[in-house]
Amino acid sequence: MSLPERREDIGVSAMSGDKFAPRPQGRASGISLFRPGQPAPETAVTYDLATGREIFSAALPAPVLNPGRVWESLGPVQLSGEHLAGNGLFPASSSEPAAAAFDQLRSRLLHGLAQKGWRRIAITSPTHGCGKSLVATNLALALARRPASRTVLIDLDLRRPRLADLLGIADAPPLEDFLTGEQPLEGVFRRFGRTLALGLNGTPVEMASELLHSPDTMQALSAMTEQLDPEVVLCDLPPALVGDDVLAMAPALDAVLLVTDGTRSTPDEIRACERMFDSRLPLLGVVLNRAQEKAARRFGYGRS
Ligand SMILES: Nc1ncnc2c1ncn2[C@@H]1O[C@H](COP(=O)(O)OP(=O)(O)O)[C@@H](O)[C@H]1O
Numbered sequence: 361m362s363l364p365e366r367r368e369d370i371g372v373s374a375m376s377g378d379k380f381a382p383r384p385q386g387r388a389s390g391i392s393l394f395r396p397g398q399p400a401p402e403t404a405v406t407y408d409l410a411t412g413r414e415i416f417s418a419a420l421p422a423p424v425l426n427p428g429r430v431w432e433s434l435g436p437v438q439l440s441g442e443h444l445a446g447n448g449l450f451p452a453s454s455s456e457p458a459a460a461a462f463d464q465l466r467s468r469l470l471h472g473l474a475q476k477g478w479r480r481i482a483i484t485s486p487t488h489g490c491g492k493s494l495v496a497t498n499l500a501l502a503l504a505r506r507p508a509s510r511t512v513l514i515d516l517d518l519r520r521p522r523l524a525d526l527l528g529i530a531d532a533p534p535l536e537d538f539l540t541g542e543q544p545l546e547g548v549f550r551r552f553g554r555t556l557a558l559g560l561n562g563t564p565v566e567m568a569s570e571l572l573h574s575p576d577t578m579q580a581l582s583a584m585t586e587q588l589d590p591e592v593v594l595c596d597l598p599p600a601l602v603g604d605d606v607l608a609m610a611p612a613l614d615a616v617l618l619v620t621d622g623t624r625s626t627p628d629e630i631r632a633c634e635r636m637f638d639s640r641l642p643l644l645g646v647v648l649n650r651a652q653e654k655a656a657r658r659f660g661y662g663r664s
Pocket residue numbers: 364365366367368369447448485487488489490491492493494495522649650
């Protein structure tokens with residue numbers, strides 16, 4: 361793949377909203393070293409040796425998950441700088457205007473999340489090809505450049521998985537196995553360095569909507585968030601106006617970032633997305649990708 365010819369121009373408009381999903385319980389299946397579905401706390405009982413009567417009982421604390429150990433258990437991946445650069449990705453800080461735009465988006469996102477206590481973010485767009493995957497990956501790389509931070513990037517565009525190719529990872533396992541509980545987290549997720557966990561998908565899923573609607577998927581995602589304890593989870597989702605996958609995922613998300621294509625997303629499409637999210641999913645911001653030169657200059661983003 362050749363280098364993108366147009367530079368990315370990212371504008372973010374902060375928006376409001378209030379929706380907190382209840383924190384679901386851990387998943388029931390899959391064999392994990394770090395199963396979050398803890399057994400019910402055992403009861404410690406002390407008996408009076410003389411009478412044999414119970415004199416004290418108290419619940420033992422639940423075992424504490426150690427996210428550091430969970431991260432260590434993920435297989436590390438090596439990424440080729442050349443491959444990433446060829447796909448318009450920035451793994452390292454760069455003076456490129458597009459890289460600077462992603463750093464700026466990262467700061468705004470973190471600020472917005474901190475204000476609301478959110479961390480599970482959907483990346484979607486009105487239609488296909490607006491740059492969701494590119495933006496999600498660059499944003500994840502920018503977030504992961506912060507030392508001692510924890511970011512998760514997960515490919516939930518199940519019909520058209522793209523992140524493994526984009527990152528140059530050939531042997532990504534089927535994410536479906538994790539979502540259905542057949543495989544544990546450490547069997548499917550990988551890590552890049554110590555700050556980015558990757559839930560890639562090597563096999564497109566035909567019945568994607570059904571899988572996303574399933575309680576198993578909700579449980580698996582909840583367990584993943586609990587085990588990895590990241591500051592930010594970025595979910596690369598299908599387009600909002602194609603099917604109902606985004607709404608299906610709403611209970612597992614805190615907010616949505618809408619990627620629009622400056623060359624073809626229409627105001628009507630953007631309004632249709634806003635109406636669709638409405639009270640169900642707070643719109644955290646709108647990212648303007650492929651902004652035209654003139655508009656970009658006017659807003660002052662991404663200029664050299
Ligand atoms: N700002 C941009 N400049 C140049 N090419 C871009 C830009 N954004 C996306 N692309 C390219 O457009 C194609 C579609 O992008 P992608 O991120 O896969 O879209 P989506 O995930 O929304 O379907 C990819 O080949 C990607 O490299």
